[in-house]
Structures are given as C-alpha cells and as structure tokens.
Amino acid sequence: MPRWKPDAVDRLQAAALELFGEQGFERTTVAEIAQRAGLTQRTFFNHFADKREVLFGLSSELQQEILREIAAGDDTLLPLDAVVRALGVAADRLFEDRRAAVARRHAVLAANPELQERELSKNAVLTEAIAAALNARGCDPETAFLAAGAAMVAQQVAFQKWTLPDEKRALRELLSDAVNSLRTTVSQPAGRS
Amino acid sequence: MPRWKPDAVDRLQAAALELFGEQGFERTTVAEIAQRAGLTQRTFFNHFADKREVLFGLSSELQQEILREIAAGDDTLLPLDAVVRALGVAADRLFEDRRAAVARRHAVLAANPELQERELSKNAVLTEAIAAALNARGCDPETAFLAAGAAMVAQQVAFQKWTLPDEKRALRELLSDAVNSLRTTVSQPAGRS
DNA sequence: AGGGTGACTGCACAAGCTGCAATCACTACT
DNA sequence: AGTAGTGATTGCAGCTTGTGCAGTCACCCT
Numbered sequence: 001m002p003r004w005k006p007d008a009v010d011r012l013q014a015a016a017l018e019l020f021g022e023q024g025f026e027r028t029t030v031a032e033i034a035q036r037a038g039l040t041q042r043t044f045f046n047h048f049a050d051k052r053e054v055l056f057g058l059s060s061e062l063q064q065e066i067l068r069e070i071a072a073g074d075d076t077l078l079p080l081d082a083v084v085r086a087l088g089v090a091a092d093r094l095f096e097d098r099r100a101a102v103a104r105r106h107a108v109l110a111a112n113p114e115l116q117e118r119e120l121s122k123n124a125v126l127t128e129a130i131a132a133a134l135n136a137r138g139c140d141p142e143t144a145f146l147a148a149g150a151a152m153v154a155q156q157v158a159f160q161k162w163t164l165p166d167e168k169r170a171l172r173e174l175l176s177d178a179v180n181s182l183r184t185t186v187s188q189p190a191g192r193s
Numbered sequence: 194m195p196r197w198k199p200d201a202v203d204r205l206q207a208a209a210l211e212l213f214g215e216q217g218f219e220r221t222t223v224a225e226i227a228q229r230a231g232l233t234q235r236t237f238f239n240h241f242a243d244k245r246e247v248l249f250g251l252s253s254e255l256q257q258e259i260l261r262e263i264a265a266g267d268d269t270l271l272p273l274d275a276v277v278r279a280l281g282v283a284a285d286r287l288f289e290d291r292r293a294a295v296a297r298r299h300a301v302l303a304a305n306p307e308l309q310e311r312e313l314s315k316n317a318v319l320t321e322a323i324a325a326a327l328n329a330r331g332c333d334p335e336t337a338f339l340a341a342g343a344a345m346v347a348q349q350v351a352f353q354k355w356t357l358p359d360e361k362r363a364l365r366e367l368l369s370d371a372v373n374s375l376r377t378t379v380s381q382p383a384g385r386s
Numbered sequence: 387a388g389g390g391t392g393a394c395t396g397c398a399c400a401a402g403c404t405g406c407a408a409t410c411a412c413t414a415c416t
Numbered sequence: 417a418g419t420a421g422t423g424a425t426t427g428c429a430g431c432t433t434g435t436g437c438a439g440t441c442a443c444c445c446t
Contacts, residue, residue: 040394146379196425
C-alpha cells in the first residue's frame with residue numbers, strides 16, 4: 001500500500017476547478033482546495049507557486065507545442081503565416097477535443113480579474129517566445145514581435161468566438177478568418193495617401 | 194492649521210516610486226511607504242486597492258485622453274488610423290515632456306513581474322475601451338477589436354524603442370514607424386495565393 | 387539490512403488586505 | 417454661537433496568502 005495516493009497535482013487541479021466553479025475564486029481558500037484533494041495547504045504550495053497557478057497547468061505544454069511547430073514550419077512561409085499555422089496545429093491537438101473542459105476553465109477565468117491578469121501574463125510570455133522563435137528562423141526582432149503580436153490578437157478574436165455556445169467551427173478555421181479580417185483591417189486601401 | 198497635510202495620494206505615490214527604486218518592489222512594505230509619506234498602512238489601502246495600484250495613477254487619465262481623441266477624430270479615418278492618431282496625441286500630451294519620470298517608472302516595472310502583470314491588465318482594459326470607442330463610431334465589433342489590438346502592439350514596439358537611452362525621436366514618430374512596419378508584416382504580398 | 391531520496395506535513399511567521407468603530411478638523415446650516 | 421454632518425485618517429482584530437525550516441516515513445537501491 002503506497003504511502004500516498006498518486007497524482008497529487010491532478011487532484012489539486014481538479015479540486016480547484018470544482019471549487020472555483022462552485023463558489024468563485026476569491027471565496028475559495030487554498031486550505032479548502034488542499035482538503036478536497038486530501039492534502040494540506042503546505043503541499044499545495046509545494047506544487048504551485050501561488051493560488052492562481054493551479055489553473056495554468058496546460059500553458060507550458062501549449063507553449064512548447066507552438067514553438068515546436070514554428071520551428072518545424074515551412075521556411076518559405078511569411079512570419080505571420082508561420083505563427084498562425086503553429087497556433088492552428090496546437091489548437092487542434094490540445095483544444096479541439098476538450099471543448100467542455102476548456103469552456104469550464106474559461107468561465108472561471110472570465111469571472112475573476114486576478115485570473116485574467118495571470119492569463120494576460122502567460123500570453124505576453126508566449127508572445128515573446130513566439131517572437132524569439134521567429135527570430136531564430138531569420139526574422140528581424142521587430143518584425144518578429146509584430147507578427148507574434150498580430151497573431152495573438154487574431155487568436156483572441158478567434159478564441160472568443162469559439163467559446164460562444166452555438167459555435168461549431170474549429171478554432172483553426174476561426175483563427176484563419178480572424179487573420180483575414182486583420183489583414184483587411186490593417187492594410188492601407190489603395191488610392192489613399 | 195489643517196488637520197492633515199494635503200496631497201496624501203501624491204505623497205504616497207512619490208514615496209512608493211522612491212522606495213521601489215531604492216530597494217525593489219518586493220522588499221518594500223506598504224507600512225514603509227505609508228511611513229515615508231507620513232501616513233499609516235490603513236490609509237494607503239483607503240486610497241489604493243492594492244500595493245501595485247500606487248504606480249498606476251496616470252493610466253486612468255491616459256485612457257480618458259485616448260478615448261476623447263478617438264471620439265474627436267476625423268470621421269473618414271480608417272479605424273487603425275483613428276487609434277494611432279489618438280495614441281500619438283496622448284503621448285505628446287502626457288509622455289513627451291516627462292521622459293525622466295516615465296523612464297524611472299518604467300525601470301521599476303521592468304524589474305518586477307507582478308507589476309508587469311498589472312500593466313498588461315491595464316493595457317487589456319484600454320484595448321477593450323478603444324474597441325468600444327471605435328464601435329461607437331460605427332465600426333463593427335470585430336474590426337474594432339482587431340484595430341485596437343493592432344495599434345496596441347505597434348504602441349508596445351514604439352514605446353520599447355522610446356525608452357532606449359539614446360533615442361531622440363518623439364514617441365509619436367516611433368509609433369508611426371511601427372504601424373508602417375506592422376502594415377508590411379501583416380499584408381499578404383501580391384502574387385502568392 | 388541499511389542508507390538515501392523525495393513527497394508530504396506541521397509550525398511559526400511576515401506581509402497583504404479588510405471590516406469596523408472611533409477621532410476630529412472643517413463646513414454648513416440655524 | 418451652537419449644532420449637526422462630512423470625510424480623511426487611524427487603530428485594531430482578524431483572515432488569507434506565501435515561505436523557511438525541520439521532521440516523518442514509505443519506497444528504492446545496493
């Protein structure tokens with residue numbers, strides 16, 4: 001008989017998502033989460049740097065996937081297209097078949113500004129990492145950051161639509177649409193100075 | 194003789210900026226800030242929702258300025274141009290003649306992830322507000338958000354250059370350059386499918 | 387059998403943050 | 417002048433987050 005039940009991290013993440021959903025992030029204490037997971041507060045902080053981090057277990061995996069796809073992409077792609085392709089592949093692999101779970105997490109995030117702050121922070125780190133990956137493919141740093149940032153803006157639009165209740169299209173398609181809209185919005189129409 | 198010295202908020206902001214610069218954000222306690230300002234911790238929290246907020250006094254003013262300029266802009270401008278013009282005007286009015294103060298604050302922010310998180314949050318709120326202002330001018334919501342987001346990405350690039358030690362150009366010019374680069378980066382070159 | 391590893395725990399404590407009640411100069415009204 | 421109300425500030429008690437440190441003990445390796 002093992003000394004401890006396995007998968008402590010998973011249990012903490014599951015307990016946190018449940019409790020945040022039931023009573024909200026602020027009204028849930030770390031001690032409560034740990035108790036529901038059959039652990040102690042101290043153990044929670046052994047696994048997560050702070051209370052919010054428990055909701056961001058996937059983001060590291062997501063980032064790795066995206067960076068790998070950028071590095072693996074066709075060399076002839078424009079920087080923006082390279083990022084968009086990578087985001088699409090990552091979305092297919094990590095999001096498309098877990099719509100319900102992603103939606104639950106999204107609902108919790110949407111209800112709490114502190115959690116949104118953390119999400120923005122993760123996105124900013126990801127944007128910088130994408131820019132660095134483009135740079136490694138020969139893109140100059142400024143263009144790399146602009147392409148990364150533009151792709152992330154389109155991604156936000158696409159994700160927001162993807163979470164609407166009756167949306168059936170794949171995130172990848174929505175992203176493609178959003179990028180097309182962005183191209184239209186940003187481009188200078190001919191005939192103006 | 195008045196019961197309290199005036200300008201409690203200003204004194205707290207000044208004391209905080211000094212202390213954060215001297216010993217860093219994390220190693221400065223709220224009690225210390227309040228003490229240097231001749232007040233108490235409790236009073237600090239009467240004026241600021243949390244410890245970080247003391248560094249973001251200008252952001253509300255900045256946002257108002259930007260939104261006003263968007264609303265006041267020429268109706269024939271493209272959405273992106275309307276935002277860029279407004280950001281340029283706001284930069285001229287609020288940043289250009291306080292380079293030193295802005296740089297000190299920027300140095301403090303750059304040294305601390307928690308503060309950067311808050312800054313990202315402010316930028317996200319600003320982006321949404323800009324999108325709403327564009328929407329009020331007749332722009333559809335998706336285009337509005339894309340234009341707002343694109344402008345903010347360009348703004349980030351421009352601001353980053355503006356804070357380099359030997360940069361002499363105005364933020365407005367750097368922003369204009371960044372937007373041009375963004376247009377190039379995002380646009381589909383002719384002759385590709 | 388014995389020693390090392392590593393996940394988990396308990397305890398003490400700093401610091402952020404909040405609710406509540408109290409103080410008291412200033413202001414306005416009578 | 418007297419009276420009442422306003423509002424910035426304060427003290428205090430308390431909860432929660434987060435950390436440092438030392439201890440336990442099943443498991444693994446030799």
